[in-house]
Amino acid sequence: MPQFAAVTVDSVEMDGDGVRFRIRARAADAACSGCGRLSSRVHARYQRELSDLPVSGLRARVIAAIRRFKCLNPQCAQSTFSEQIPGLTTPFARRTPPLTGALVKVALSVAGRAGARLAAGLAMP
Numbered sequence: 001m002p003q004f005a006a007v008t009v010d011s012v013e014m015d016g017d018g019v020r021f022r023i024r025a026r027a028a029d030a031a032c033s034g035c036g037r038l039s040s041r042v043h044a045r046y047q048r049e050l051s052d053l054p055v056s057g058l059r060a061r062v063i064a065a066i067r068r069f070k071c072l073n074p075q076c077a078q079s080t081f082s083e084q085i086p087g088l089t090t091p092f093a094r095r096t097p098p099l100t101g102a103l104v105k106v107a108l109s110v111a112g113r114a115g116a117r118l119a120a121g122l123a124m125p
C-alpha cells in the first residue's frame with residue numbers, strides 16, 4: 001500500500017461496510033500552504049475520512065488524524081494550515097488520489113450509470 005508510506009497505521013478495523021484504516025502522519029512538521037515555510041507548532045487536530053481503493057474486494061476508508069499547524073511566518077496571510085499527507089490527501093478531497101485515478105479510468109471507459117454500477121460493483125461507490 002504505497003499511499004501509506006508517510007504514515008503510521010494505528011489500527012485496521014473491519015465491519016459490515018468494509019475496512020477502515022486509522023492513520024496519522026509521521027512527519028514532525030508540514031509546509032504552510034500559503035508561504036511554504038515549515039512549521040512544527042500544532043494548533044489543533046481533527047479527523048478526516050477519505051475513501052480509498054478497495055482491499056480484497058472490500059470498500060476501504062482511511063480515517064486520518066490531521067494536524068492543523070500555526071504558520072510562524074509573520075508576513076504570511078494564512079495564520080493556520082492543515083497538513084497534507086503526500087499520496088493520500090489533497091485539499092478538500094474526500095477520496096485518495098489512487099481512488100480518484102481509478103474512478104477517472106472507469107468514467108472515461110464507461111461513463112454515466114454504467115460506470116457508476118461498475119464502480120459500485122468494484123467496491124468504489
Ligand SMILES: [Zn+2]
Nearest residue numbers: 032035071076
Ligand atoms: Zn505561511
